[in-house]
Amino acid sequence: MSTADNRLDEERTRTGLSKDALNRAFLDNLFYIQGRSLEVATDNNLYQAAAYTVRDRMLERWIKSARIYKDQSARTVCYLSAEFLLGPHLANNMINLGITEVAREVAEELGLDFERIIESEEEPGLGNGGLGRLAACYMDSLATTQIPAIGYGIRYEFGIFDQVIVDGWQVEKGDTWLRNGNPWEIMRPKLAFPVGFGGYSEAYTDEHGVPRQRWRPNLVVNGVAYDTAIMGYGVTNVNLLRLWKSEAPESFNFGAFNVGDYYGAVHAKIEAETISKVLYPNDEPVAGKELRLKQQFFFVSCSLQDMIRLELRHTGHLERFHHKYAIQLNDTHPSLAVAELMRLLLDDHLMTWDQAWEITRNSCHFTNHTLLPEALETWSVELFECLLPRHLEIIYEINRRFLDEVRVHFLGDDERVARMSLIDEQGGRRVRMAHLAAVGSKAINGVAELHTELLKSTVMKDFNDLWPERFHNVTNGVTPRRFIVASNPELAALITETCGNDRWVQDLECLRDLEPHAEDHALQQRWREVKTNAKRKLSNWLGERTGFAPDPETLFDVQAKRFHEYKRQHLNLLHIVWLYEQIKQRPNIDLTPRTFIFGGKAAPGYFMAKLMIKLINAVGEVINTDPQVNGYLRVLFMPDFNVKNGQRLYPAADLSEQISLAGKEASGTGNMKFSMNGALTIGTLDGANIEIRDEVGHENFFLFGMTAAEVQQQQAAGYEPWELYQRDEQLRAAVDLISSGLFSHGDTELFRPLTENLIHSDPFMVLADFNDYRERQQEVDHAYKDRHHWNRMSILNTTRMGKFSSDRSIKEYAERIWQVTPMSADLSSPF
Structure with missing residues (x-):
């Protein structure tokens, strides 16, 4: 064979999508990278070989995409997020490359x-929940919609903890997701940026006689880039996810070692690497708060320095930086980008304040994700002075100029000035990060219609009064590639067959083609078979891990989300306890058999959330072993809920619990994933539930509870949960049964914090919504008995979810906020 033929054969092996090319590449990667043959390969060896085989096919697309974006000077979205909860890569990348079935044949x-x-595949747990999962969906959709983009975040060595249940309690274990290596990332050791902490700021006069400031940090670490390719579906575009690892500039101090100071010899390495060691430490102690602020500044600084490097390399100047980059701040965690970009432009690149502010204000865009006061980040001025003294100076100057603008616009309104200040002067001076992001951004958006309206009328009302043109709504979405095609391949195949094509995978509105078939009994039967198969798979998995394998013929009633009191898992549980008592009192009661499944993690320091997990498991222990009841009810806790386990759960759910107190949930995305897979929703008028209900049809949604306005009215009038408890006999019986010790082996004190909080405080108004919730659950019970009607509702829920694709969300950001146009990465062009 000639040299040219050899090269051609090698190219086919590396990039070809045929079965022969994939077969050869897989065996080559198993042997040459893993050093294994098929006969002795472990599961991880086989996975790694498969991952490298798929990644090889993405590299050419990745490099050509970057070249085309650069040559065309494409305006680029830089998505800054402290979390990217990506989920497993292999199946998703095969789907996006279109090689799943061929790869299956090879195997x-x-x-x-x-x-x-x-x-x-080990899941990279680089996020706590919805925020990080949304960022991952948006990266998928940015590539799919052909928007040039770079995602920037932190390469945490230890991600969100692995959750195990011991005696009903959550126990946290370290997430060692990197222990077997990560074939999807490419380390860029030469791409490293210095990041400073502490020290002081000093004044000087530059060579032109202009007064300047410079920062003299007393600790400097390096941020080293690790790159992951993000492949779009049905296109050749591949975008970049760049995560930063913190390292010491010098890993080993020989001077300290030579005098016997062995700890001092490696101290700098330990201190530097701590910054990217673990995802979001418990921020109760001062040390935890300090580390979290360090993490936020670390990845923001690395990312901005990288953008500046790219712009200088391409154009040689920064005057049009804001025309090149649209920086999206995913919640308040990257808010320091405003101050850091100003510092880099002022101190390192010697711009005037007005030049730097013009660039900063037109580069940054801010997404707010919460209305909860405790979730709106603030940092003490004292901590800022210690860690980021130069940035505090810049924030003070931003604030001085901004408040002058407020005083002119709202003459004599000193209270408004105090409310809008970047520095909260009440009860210890603190920097308000949401205010910094709002003042330094061109656009501010909420993540659901209700959330945005509440944002404008409550926590950011003053800013909306000043700059109404800056406020937008972009309702969240999720990617159908992962949450239907990868999670539920049988359903995806049935949809494609019924619609006659798979256009819906790239344009979810095409699911509407399914709607005319909703009454078709043959389709309904196949739809039910797909759902039952998914339930059977989940049941087998749960049986292996919990010891209880629920009956797939029962109604699977699922609540899977982060444990927090405002999400009201305790409302769900009160209903279960009420049902339990009803069955005990009336053994021949006519009830639809149900399996209640809970999933989610509680923050390690969140006592009430962890106690709720214990109560769920305790109630399950009693119900599941009571022969008088367990024919009707089962209660199971899915351990270690994450993206991977979510992909098992969403297809299997019949009923999706979205029961937060109205006005508290910003959007929710689990509600979308469940509905896309044909689950019906029982929920409040909160977050994106409102828009889901409007889309799927009010008759196909089980609505209960107060509206956000009614919640505010109740709270203003003086909410008295004790009176509700005394007045409602059925509610009181459910609460008292928990207090009695029945679910705690006679211990009447164990769950007292939960019951006492409900009776005497109930900040999320569980008791106020209980009766309406219970009545709606009875409607669910009756509806499920009519399988024809339920199947029709299930089909219509899936069919009408087109709005909730993250592709639609990204298109709205691109058109209304970023002003970015799609750009095709045409592989036919030469390198």
Whole structure:
């Protein structure tokens, strides 16, 4: 064979999508990278070989995309997020490349278990929940909609903790997701930026006689880039996710070692690496708060320095930086980008204040994700002075100029000036990060219609009064590639067959083509079979891990989300306890058998949330072993809820619990994932529930509870949960049954904090909504008995979810906020 033929054969092996090319590449990667043959390969060896095989096919697209974006001077979205909860890569990337079935055939011919290889992937737990999962969906959609983009975040060595349940309690274990390596990332050791902390700021006069400031930090760490390719579906565009790892500039101090100071010899390395060691430490102690602020500044500084490097390399100047980059701040965690970009432009690149502010204000855009006061980040001025003294000076100057603008616009309104200040002077001076992001951004957006309206009328009302043109709504969305195609391949195949094409995967509005078939009894039967198969798979999985395998013929009633009191898992549980008592009192009661499944993690320091997990498991222990009841009810807790386990759960759910107190949930995205997979929703008029209900049809949604306005009225009038408890006999019986010790082996004190909080405080108004919730659950019970009607509602829920694709969300950001146009990465062009 000639040299040219050899090169051609190698190219086909590295980039070809045929079965032969994939077969050869897989075996090559197993042997040359893993050093294994098929006969001795472990599951991880096989997974790694498969991952490298898929990644090889993304590299050419990735490099050409970057080249085209650069040559065309494409305006680029830089998505700054402290979390990217990506989920497993392998199955998703095969879907986006269009090689899933071919890869399956290769595995079968080699005698390998395709699903087992997929299952072997360790999930990168780089996020706590919805915020990080949203960022991952948006990265998928940015590539799919052909928007040039870079995601920037932190490469946490230890991600969100692994959750195990011991005696009903949550126990946290370290997430060692990197222990077997990560084949999807490419380390860029030469791409490292210095990041300072502490020290002091000093004044000087530059060579032109202009007064300047410079920062003299007393600690400097390096941020080293690790790159991951993000492949779009049905396109050749590949975008970049760049995560930063913190390292010491010098890993080993020989001077300290030579005098016997062995700890001092590696102290700098330990201190530097701590910054990117673990995702979001418990921020109760001062040390935790300090580390979290360090993490936020670290990734923001690295990311901005990288953008500046790219712009200088391309144009040689920064005057049009804001025309090149649209920086999206995903919540308040990256808010320091405003102050850091100002510092870099003022101190390092010697711009005037007005030049730097013009660039900063037109580069940054801010997404607010919460209305909860405790979630609106603030940092003590004292901590800022200690860690970021130069940035505090810049924030003071931003604030001085901003408040002058407020005083002119609202003459004599000193209270408004105090409310809008970047510095909260009440009860210890603190920097308000949401205010910094709002003042330094061109656009501010909420994440659901209700959330945005409440944002404008409550926590950011003053800013909306000043700059109404800056406020936008972009309702969240999720990617159908992962949450239907990867999670529920049987449903995806049925939809494609019924619609006659798979256009819906890239344009979810095409699911409407399914709607005319909703009354078709044959489709309904197949739809039910797909759902039952998903329930059977989940049941087997739960049986292996919990000891209880629920009956797939029962109604699967699911609440899976982060444990927080405002999400009201205790409302769900009160209903279960009420049902339990009803069955005990009336053994021949006519009830639809149900399996209640809970999933989610509680923050390690959140006592009430962890106690709720214990109560769920305790109630399950009693119900599941009571022969008088367990024919009707089962209660299970899904351990270690994450993206991977969510992909098992969403397809299997019949009923989706979205029961937060109205006005508290910004959007929710789990509600979208469940509905896309044909689950019906029981929920309040909160977050994106409102828009989901409007889309799927009010008759296909089980609505209960107060509206946000009614919640405010109740609270203003003086909410008295004790009176509700005394007045409502059925409610009181459910609460008292928990207090009695029945679910705690006679211990009447264990769950007292939960019951006392409900009776005497109830900040999220569980008792106020209980009766309405219970009545709606009875409607669910009756509806499920009519399978024809339920199947129709299920089909219509899926069919009408087109609005909630993250592709739609990204298109709205691109058109209304970023002013970015799609750009095709045409592979036919030469390198």
